[in-house]
Amino acid sequence: MIEQEGKLVxxxxxxxxxxxxPPNAIGYWKTTVPVPDNNKPTILDADAMMRYxxxxxxxxxxxxxxxxxxxxxxxxxxxxxxxxxSRREEDLEFLRLSGTRGEGDFEVRDYQLADEEIQELxxxxxxxxxxxxx
Numbered sequence: 711m712i713e714q715e716g717k718l719v720x721x722x723x724x725x726x727x728x729x730x731x732p733p734n735a736i737g738y739w740k741t742t743v744p745v746p747d748n749n750k751p752t753i754l755d756a757d758a759m760m761r762y763x764x765x766x767x768x769x770x771x772x773x774x775x776x777x778x779x780x781x782x783x784x785x786x787x788x789x790x791x792x793x794x795x796s797r798r799e800e801d802l803e804f805l806r807l808s809g810t811r812g813e814g815d816f817e818v819r820d821y822q823l824a825d826e827e828i829q830e831l832x833x834x835x836x837x838x839x840x841x842x843x844x
Contacts, residue, residue, distance in 0.1 A: 711736045751836040754839050760809065762839060767816050775819060778813075780831040782807055782818045796820070 712719050712734050721732070731738045763785060766778045783806065785791040794815070795808040803820040823831070 711738065749775065754784075755820065755834060756788045758839060759785055759788070760790050760813065763816075764813065776821055776827075776831055777835055779818050779821050779823070779827055781835055782816070783828070784832065784835070791816070 712721060712732055713736060718736070759781060763778065763781050766774055766781070782791060786793060786807070790810055791807045792810055794808050796803055796805050797817075798804075803822075805818045805820050807816040807818060809816075810813070
């Protein structure tokens with residue numbers, strides 16, 4: 711940091727470009743720029759997730775019912791869906807959900823999945839959503 715024309719000015723140097731502090735330096739410090747972490751969890755946009763959830767709801771596909779259930783749980787967690795209640799039909803339980811921005815009523819089967827299966831489905835959904843809904 712130097713004073714230049716009555717103002718404090720920060721000068722940045724690469725390690726190779728640094729030999730010693732400038733003679734008019736008020737202070738100096740060394741820092742390291744962190745290497746970008748490509749393994750950080752992807753933060754998904756709740757609106758994109760909601761569009762995907764609505765798409766899955768409009769064209770029900772039994773092969774993707776568990777994806778829709780997990781996506782519903784994620785949207786509940788992100789407070790983009792609201793749990794309105796549940797109902798039982800024989801041995802099956804269904805969650806009644808609604809969007810917090812007035813989106814219609816949705817009914818999702820509660821699959822009572824193990825944590826490991828939820829994690830696996832969530833990972834697959836994250837991959838799908840980052841590819842398709844950026």
